[in-house]
Amino acid sequence: MPSNDPFVFFTERRLVVLTGRKASNLCQLLQHLGEVSGASVFYHTHYLFLTHHFEKPRFYNDFANWVSSALQEEGLAERLAAIDLLSMTSIREVREAMLSAIRLRVNEARGVQRECPPGSEFHFCEAKSFIMPTGVVAQDAADFFEQVGRVSNACVHFHFFESRLRLERPTNDFSQWLKSLGETRLAKNIDKLDPYVMTLDGLKSEIVKLGRKFRRK
Numbered sequence: 001m002p003s004n005d006p007f008v009f010f011t012e013r014r015l016v017v018l019t020g021r022k023a024s025n026l027c028q029l030l031q032h033l034g035e036v037s038g039a040s041v042f043y044h045t046h047y048l049f050l051t052h053h054f055e056k057p058r059f060y061n062d063f064a065n066w067v068s069s070a071l072q073e074e075g076l077a078e079r080l081a082a083i084d085l086l087s088m089t090s091i092r093e094v095r096e097a098m099l100s101a102i103r104l105r106v107n108e109a110r111g112v113q114r115e116c117p118p119g120s121e122f123h124f125c126e127a128k129s130f131i132m133p134t135g136v137v138a139q140d141a142a143d144f145f146e147q148v149g150r151v152s153n154a155c156v157h158f159h160f161f162e163s164r165l166r167l168e169r170p171t172n173d174f175s176q177w178l179k180s181l182g183e184t185r186l187a188k189n190i191d192k193l194d195p196y197v198m199t200l201d202g203l204k205s206e207i208v209k210l211g212r213k214f215r216r217k
Contacts, residue, residue, distance in 0.1 A: 007144055007177045009136040011155040012162065014127040016043070021124040024144045025113045026071065029063070030102045032124055038091035040126035042165060045085065045094055045125065049200060060196070063122075065096060070116035076105045085196050090168040131158070141183050145211025148174070153200040160195050160203065174207070186214055 007150060023029040033041070044062035058080045059065045068077035079101045088094050116122075134155055138144035149158075159173040169176070175187040189210055195203050 005180075007138040009134045009138070009147065009151050009155050010131055010158055011134050011152055012132070012158050013130045013154075015130070016125050016127050019126055020125040022121040023124075024116050025120045026067070026073070026076075026102055026106050026109070027113060029067075029122060030099065030106060030174075033095065033102065034064070034099055036124050037126055038095070038166075039128075040124050041091050041095045041098070042162075043125055043127045045098075045167075046161050048155075049161065049195065050154060063102075066116075066122045070120040070122070071114045073105065073114065076101065079105075086194050089164065089170050091165055094165070097216060121146075129162070140213060141181055141186065142180060144174075144178070145208065148211065149204065149208045151204075153204070155202050156200050156207075183214075186210065 006026075019036060019047060021032045021036060023032055048060045048062070051143075059068065059077060061081050064077040064080035067073040067080065083094075083097045083101065085094060088097070118119050134151060136147050136151055136155075138147045163169065163173045164171065171179075171187075171191055175191045178190065179187040190207060193203060198206070
């Protein structure tokens with residue numbers, strides 16, 4: 001965006017719907033994961049980051065949680081949870097990484113299928129997103145750091161996770177805008193923050209800390 005444009009903070013609301021697809025074993029999980037929409041893959045790998053603010057779940061990844069709890073596949077669960085999502089810039093890459101890990105385990109099992117208990121099937125969902133401005137606008141870098149501590153976690157989630165993967169960008173919206181202002185070093189420092197290893201409250205706190213250092217310059 002042009003360097004004279006203000007930063008407009010957006011947020012989103014989600015309507016979560018069932019796709020009608022469900023899996024009771026790894027082969028079914030593999031099949032449906034390869035066929036569902038990108039919105040479904042994004043939902044099952046990212047929505048827990050938004051719903052947990054202060055306490056980290058064991059796995060943020062729904063697929064990892066399910067294979068651990070329903071199929072007792074702890075090794076696969078850890079492999080799925082260890083996939084480096086920060087290195088990926090598209091939902092397509094995320095899907096392929098998940099498929100590769102599951103496919104490897106299916107091949108290792110040599111046709112032996114673990115079935116989940118009745119009622120514990122994995123139900124594929126997807127979220128319909130509605131994007132809207134928050135009414136918060138930053139005119140420059142100093143103003144940005146004043147405002148970012150006040151916006152909601154849903155806003156931070158959208159600008160850090162949603163825009164990067166849905167639009168296949170290698171960076172987040174905050175860093176992209178700051179770079180357009182000529183604040184390249186600051187943009188790189190925000191880019192170095194790994195949102196996958198902290199809560200959204202923690203992420204916002206780290207961005208605010210960078211802002212304090214910026215204001216002391």
